[in-house]
Amino acid sequence: MRKWLVLLLCLTTFVSATDIGTLYRRAGEAYAGKDYDKAIELYREAVSELAARGEKSFDLLYNLGCASFRKGDLASARLYFEQARRIQPLNPSVNRNLTVLKSRLSDRVKTPPVGAVEKAYRHLYQSVPYTVLTGLLLIFWVLVFLFVGLLVSGRFSRKPLYYGLGISLVFLLMTFGLVNSRAGELTRREAVVFQPEVEIFSEPATSSSLLFRIHSGTLVEIEGEQSGFVHITLPDGMNGWARKQSFKSVQ
Amino acid sequence: MAKFLLPILLILVFPLRATEVTATVSANPVGVEDTFQLTINVDGVDGDVQFPTITSIPDFDIVAGSSTSHSTQIINWKTSVSSSKTFTLSPKTVGTFIIPPFLVKVGDKEYKTKPITLTVKKGSILSSRQRQRRSSPFDMFNDKMFNPPAPARRPVTADSLFVTCELSKPVAYVGEAVVVSYRIYSRVSVARLGVREMPDFTGFLTEDVGQNHVLNRKTRTVNGVSYNTAVIFRKIVFPTKTGRLPLPQPVFGIQVGDPYSFFPGEPVQRKSRPATLAVYPLPTPEAPGFSGAVGRFQLSVSFNQNHVKMGDSITGMVTVSGEGDFNTIPLMFPSRIDGFRMFRPSSPELKRDPKNPLRGEKTWKIVLVPQKVGTLVIPGTKMTFFNATSKEYITRETEPIEIFVEKGTVSSVSVLPGAGGSEVVAVGNDIEYIRTGNVPGRFVDISETSWYRISIVSIPFFLIFLGFFLRWRDPSRRDPVTYRRTHAAALFRNRIRIAAKFLKKGKGREYYQQVSKACIFYFSDKWNRPMLDLKIDEIAREMESRNVETEMIKAIVDVVEYCDFESYTPSSNALNRDIMNDAQTAILKLEKVL
Numbered sequence: 140m141r142k143w144l145v146l147l148l149c150l151t152t153f154v155s156a157t158d159i160g161t162l163y164r165r166a167g168e169a170y171a172g173k174d175y176d177k178a179i180e181l182y183r184e185a186v187s188e189l190a191a192r193g194e195k196s197f198d199l200l201y202n203l204g205c206a207s208f209r210k211g212d213l214a215s216a217r218l219y220f221e222q223a224r225r226i227q228p229l230n231p232s233v234n235r236n237l238t239v240l241k242s243r244l245s246d247r248v249k250t251p252p253v254g255a256v257e258k259a260y261r262h263l264y265q266s267v268p269y270t271v272l273t274g275l276l277l278i279f280w281v282l283v284f285l286f287v288g289l290l291v292s293g294r295f296s297r298k299p300l301y302y303g304l305g306i307s308l309v310f311l312l313m314t315f316g317l318v319n320s321r322a323g324e325l326t327r328r329e330a331v332v333f334q335p336e337v338e339i340f341s342e343p344a345t346s347s348s349l350l351f352r353i354h355s356g357t358l359v360e361i362e363g364e365q366s367g368f369v370h371i372t373l374p375d376g377m378n379g380w381a382r383k384q385s386f387k388s389v390q
Numbered sequence: 391m392a393k394f395l396l397p398i399l400l401i402l403v404f405p406l407r408a409t410e411v412t413a414t415v416s417a418n419p420v421g422v423e424d425t426f427q428l429t430i431n432v433d434g435v436d437g438d439v440q441f442p443t444i445t446s447i448p449d450f451d452i453v454a455g456s457s458t459s460h461s462t463q464i465i466n467w468k469t470s471v472s473s474s475k476t477f478t479l480s481p482k483t484v485g486t487f488i489i490p491p492f493l494v495k496v497g498d499k500e501y502k503t504k505p506i507t508l509t510v511k512k513g514s515i516l517s518s519r520q521r522q523r524r525s526s527p528f529d530m531f532n533d534k535m536f537n538p539p540a541p542a543r544r545p546v547t548a549d550s551l552f553v554t555c556e557l558s559k560p561v562a563y564v565g566e567a568v569v570v571s572y573r574i575y576s577r578v579s580v581a582r583l584g585v586r587e588m589p590d591f592t593g594f595l596t597e598d599v600g601q602n603h604v605l606n607r608k609t610r611t612v613n614g615v616s617y618n619t620a621v622i623f624r625k626i627v628f629p630t631k632t633g634r635l636p637l638p639q640p641v642f643g644i645q646v647g648d649p650y651s652f653f654p655g656e657p658v659q660r661k662s663r664p665a666t667l668a669v670y671p672l673p674t675p676e677a678p679g680f681s682g683a684v685g686r687f688q689l690s691v692s693f694n695q696n697h698v699k700m701g702d703s704i705t706g707m708v709t710v711s712g713e714g715d716f717n718t719i720p721l722m723f724p725s726r727i728d729g730f731r732m733f734r735p736s737s738p739e740l741k742r743d744p745k746n747p748l749r750g751e752k753t754w755k756i757v758l759v760p761q762k763v764g765t766l767v768i769p770g771t772k773m774t775f776f777n778a779t780s781k782e783y784i785t786r787e788t789e790p791i792e793i794f795v796e797k798g799t800v801s802s803v804s805v806l807p808g809a810g811g812s813e814v815v816a817v818g819n820d821i822e823y824i825r826t827g828n829v830p831g832r833f834v835d836i837s838e839t840s841w842y843r844i845s846i847v848s849i850p851f852f853l854i855f856l857g858f859f860l861r862w863r864d865p866s867r868r869d870p871v872t873y874r875r876t877h878a879a880a881l882f883r884n885r886i887r888i889a890a891k892f893l894k895k896g897k898g899r900e901y902y903q904q905v906s907k908a909c910i911f912y913f914s915d916k917w918n919r920p921m922l923d924l925k926i927d928e929i930a931r932e933m934e935s936r937n938v939e940t941e942m943i944k945a946i947v948d949v950v951e952y953c954d955f956e957s958y959t960p961s962s963n964a965l966n967r968d969i970m971n972d973a974q975t976a977i978l979k980l981e982k983v984l
Contacts, residue, residue: 198830284853291857
């Protein structure tokens with residue numbers, strides 16, 4: 140009975156993987172044939188299937204962004220490219236595509252310059268895959284408590300154990316810092332404007348002062364939410380309140 | 391009484407001024423080469439004035455304007471404002487024309503001006519004083535050298551100052567290059583000169599000719615009259631259609647007067663005299679290979695070396711020189727040559743002769759890399775053009791060139807980067823293509839998985855529990871003898887710590903006794919011998935029997951004997967801190983041996 144259950148589980152996983160692969164290939168064919176609507180539909184189906192299992196795919200999100208761009212839906216393209224960039228922040232293709240996309244948006248938002256140290260640190264934690272970082276964190280966490288346990292046992296020479304514990308602690312703290320920074324990027328509350336023009340007010344009410352306007356495809360950071368309004372901030376520091384339904388969250 | 395009557399009488403005597411709208415011209419008749427002012431004037435304004443928006447007037451060109459002026463007057467204790475709008479016009483042809491009425495809105499009422507009948511005569515008939523006094527915002531030239539000897543106050547007539555359009559030839563073929571020169575003739579001093587209006591060269595392709603900022607003055611005699619003359623600017627024109635093609639007549643703004651005077655000279659305007667070019671079609675049928683070039687040309691091809699090693703590059707120059715339209719001449723060179731790798735030719739470089747702008751030289755640079763050893767032949771090349779002088783199609787052809795290629799020292803092709811061709815320039819931007827493959831890569835955030843979280847929380851508890859479990863299961867801790875033997879050094883350190891406390895309190899006797907006891911107890915624990923049975927002599931003998939080095943035995947014996955001696959007969963009040971360190975060092979060494 141148990142053998143049958145295991146076989147059934149393996150078969151289910153295999154069939155599911157095949158389905159996503161089929162969808163991926165068919166969507167690619169539709170894209171090559173310039174049937175972007177069909178390609179978007181198939182890519183979205185594949186993304187939904189993966190999301191149901193708690194997984195994401197850089198390839199799917201990237202291709203979805205390309206198809207949306209070709210269709211002329213720049214806001215959706217920005218959303219998918221940003222989602223893909225969260226998975227692989229240093230991927231040159233997605234960064235190039237985002238540059239091209241930004242050049243075609245109405246809004247030109249200035250990004251404040253980043254210092255050399257911050258840039259190097261950011262490059263460090265972005266260049267290591269998040270899965271590797273979280274795996275390393277677990278390994279150093281285990282090592283620290285392994286050394287503690289061995290010290291507690293009193294069976295082994297203490298000196299090498301103390302050294303091992305110290306080194307493991309240092310690496311644990313370093314990895315924790317990198318994971319924390321990367322996780323902060325992954326969970327940052329960002330959103331893309333999905334309406335042609337969005338008015339930004341000084342307070343969460345349309346009766347307040349109009350501060351500025353942003354347009355479709357612009358990326359904003361969400362800092363708060365109140366009575367149907369969200370508090371948004373642009374990279375250059377301009378901020379205000381806008382209606383929540385004008386945005387789609389990058390997650 | 392008179393004080394009160396006077397203002398009343400004044401009000402009665404002077405009637406209220408009514409609004410009056412008029413259109414006037416500064417001169418009538420005018421010459422076809424003259425310019426004059428059309429002024430729409432509104433007197434007695436009692437509200438907002440809205441002048442008509444005039445962009446064109448039939449039979450006239452609007453050369454400048456409009457300019458608006460306002461003046462305010464107080465009449466009969468009532469403020470009245472006069473407004474006027476002025477245009478500078480230039481007639482297009484000779485004849486009698488009517489300037490149409492204009493509608494002006496003053497306040498809520500509309501007024502219409504009367505039409506003006508204007509006679510336009512041949513040439514220029516206005517004296518300089520009748521022309522407008524305007525400063526030119528478009529002056530291109532500031533020719534202080536162009537200062538003829540004629541007196542500054544001489545009246546400026548049409549004959550004393552005019553501009554002509556001169557052609558290098560009156561008749562040309564389609565595509566043939568003709569130099570058009572606009573030349574000023576003057577018998578008065580010219581302080582400044584500028585182009586005020588530049589019409590399009592309809593029916594021609596044009597090419598600018600570089601010129602000096604300062605005009606080159608000459609003296610010429612026209613109809614027995616001596617003029618100072620200079621070319622204002624030149625263009626090379628290439629007719630694109632047949633027939634009698636009129637050349638455009640630019641309007642020049644000229645400031646007459648002493649160029650060194652503090653006061654500005656008198657401004658006048660001159661339209662270039664008309665000129666036409668008779669254009670004939672090219673004879674048919676066209677010769678094979680004819681690209682449209684008209685003129686007289688020479689073709690040459692040369693290379694920087696004839697002997698070359700394989701892999702090394704040679705540079706060739708394709709040169710077309712002569713007179714005519716160089717723009718229509720494409721590169722006359724094969725796109726592929728057998729035995730050579732050919733780089734993209736450089737962009738052509740055209741050099742015009744400054745003395746004769748029709749003459750020039752167009753060159754292309756070509757880089758070739760031989761791909762095989764032996765005598766390679768670069769075939770001859772040819773070009774066909776129409777010679778307007780001999781009125782026939784001519785083909786020029788170059789001889790084939792032999793290149794002797796030797797075996798090179800390197801097998802790979804070596805060319806200096808950028809030796810040939812031009813820099814790659816992006817002409818557009820677009821997103822990259824989608825990612826392809828059979829299965830998309832997947833990303834799982836393992837930190838969000840339950841097994842990761844369970845591991846993070848449970849592993850510390852498990853490992854610490856394991857530590858305690860191992861400690862509990864440690865056989866040495868269950869057997870006191872084994873425990874004492876394996877932990878003799880640790881027990882020694884604990885006893886030494888007690889000795890250190892005695893030392894800190896200044897209890898000399900207890901300190902020395904504790905150090906001595908710690909040493910003896912170490913051996914008691916190590917060898918499982920009762921403490922009372924162990925004396926230092928016996929310990930020394932035991933160590934000797936265990937082949938411990940004499941120095942180590944002596945060290946521990948010295949420490950114990952010194953401590954025993956000092957505990958009973960202290961030699962001084964100062965406590966020996968070093969003896970504790972010596973004991974620790976000796977036991978540490980023994981621990982490795984025993």
